[in-house]
Amino acid sequence: MPDFINDNHLFHNPVEFALSKIGGTYKMPILWRLKERTWRYNELRKSLPHASDRMLSKSLNELLTDGFISKAVFAEVPPRTEYRLTIRGRESIIVIDTLRSYGLKLMSEFDSESNAPLR
Amino acid sequence: MPDFINDNHLFHNPVEFALSKIGGTYKMPILWRLKERTWRYNELRKSLPHASDRMLSKSLNELLTDGFISKAVFAEVPPRTEYRLTIRGRESIIVIDTLRSYGLKLMSEFDSESNAPLR
DNA sequence: CAGTATCCCAGGAGATACTG
DNA sequence: CAGTATCTCCTGGGATACTG
Numbered sequence: 001m002p003d004f005i006n007d008n009h010l011f012h013n014p015v016e017f018a019l020s021k022i023g024g025t026y027k028m029p030i031l032w033r034l035k036e037r038t039w040r041y042n043e044l045r046k047s048l049p050h051a052s053d054r055m056l057s058k059s060l061n062e063l064l065t066d067g068f069i070s071k072a073v074f075a076e077v078p079p080r081t082e083y084r085l086t087i088r089g090r091e092s093i094i095v096i097d098t099l100r101s102y103g104l105k106l107m108s109e110f111d112s113e114s115n116a117p118l119r
Numbered sequence: 120m121p122d123f124i125n126d127n128h129l130f131h132n133p134v135e136f137a138l139s140k141i142g143g144t145y146k147m148p149i150l151w152r153l154k155e156r157t158w159r160y161n162e163l164r165k166s167l168p169h170a171s172d173r174m175l176s177k178s179l180n181e182l183l184t185d186g187f188i189s190k191a192v193f194a195e196v197p198p199r200t201e202y203r204l205t206i207r208g209r210e211s212i213i214v215i216d217t218l219r220s221y222g223l224k225l226m227s228e229f230d231s232e233s234n235a236p237l238r
Numbered sequence: 239c240a241g242t243a244t245c246c247c248a249g250g251a252g253a254t255a256c257t258g
Numbered sequence: 259c260a261g262t263a264t265c266t267c268c269t270g271g272g273a274t275a276c277t278g
Contacts, residue, residue, distance in 0.1 A: 006229050012169055014222025015147050015215065021225060023142075025271070028134050041240050050131055052272060057241055078239045079278090088228070096134065098217045103133025106140060109207070110125050144251070160260050171252060176261055197259045198258090 018095070021066055026051050026059040028096050031085065034069060035093055038082040068092060137214070140185055145170050145178040147215045150204065153188060154212055157201040187211060 004011045011017040022028055029048055033039055039047075045056055060083065063069045068089040074080040085093075123130045130136040141147055148167055152158055158166075164175055179202065182188045187208040193199040204212075 004226055004230075006226075006233065013148055014219045014226060016144065016222070017226055018218050018222035019138075019142070023138070025135065029132055045240090052274090053241065054243085054273085055271060058271090060241095073240095076239095079241095081240060091224075092221070095217055095221045098214055099134045099137050100132075102211070102214045103135070103137035105210075107123055107125075107130075107133060107136055110136075111123075114125065164260090169252095171254090172261065173253085173263085174251060177251090179261095192260095195259095198261095200260060 022068065022092055022096070024059065026055055027063060027068075028099070030056075030059055030063065030083075031068060031089055031092055032096055032100070034083060034085045034089065038072075038084040041081050041083070044083070063089070141187065141211055141215070143178065145174055146182060146187075147218070149175075149178055149182065149202075150187060150208055150211055151215055151219070153202060153204045153208065157191075157203040160200050160202070163202070182208070 004014075004017060006017065009020070011020065022031065026048060030044060033044060033047060041056075041060075044060075045051065045053070048056065051059070060069070060071075064071060066088075067086055069083050070086050072082045072084070074082070123133075123136060125136065128139070130139065141150065145167060149163060152163060152166060160175075160179075163179075164170065164172070167175065170178070179188070179190075183190060185207075186205055188202050189205050191201045191203070193201070
């Protein structure tokens, strides 16, 4: 597996590259929410209460730059912005779904381990 | 999706939990290598030249603690240690494979984008 | 409403040295 | 051979304030 350079950064395997694009705390949660319909900025913010404006904005901008989502700005008062998945974003959903299901399985496993009978 | 507490740490979604267990720079590369057979410590080290002893050892210990791999120590001279996947580790391979294939796809996409014709 | 700008901190990861 | 112990560094992310 040869190394890979993108955007001036060096990656040693495909997983590392994939997670550089859709990893981090908020990108998959955002993509996952956009699965079915467009979302407005404040909707995302309310749905992701742990994300500060800074992190939400940063994550959205990177997903935009990398072509996973697109954004439509409507010149209304008050302003309205809608985010939606691009084709590339839609292609990421199956991967997120796999990780999500696996996470749920691990959660139930680790849950029963920690709740194991005391003897 | 309710929050989840494990090992005194708070997680907000299943993906976050899954990546807390098999994420980071070296865990998936290690699990992936153990897919077919047992590996010795120095084999892993040579195969992962970017991982320092500290990081390799730390990653292996966490994977051991979390039940993804097991270790057999042979009382020989020189000492021999063999790491192998547990059932839980084997179950992670399909997820890693998904992420890996997706990473390869993204790599080829971003590669052709950066090599796009100049007009 | 939909963001950006600053400042700050913790922890993941690197480098190096040492050991049963 | 198979690790652990220290020390340091960097960057992902948090908190807060401000704006078209």
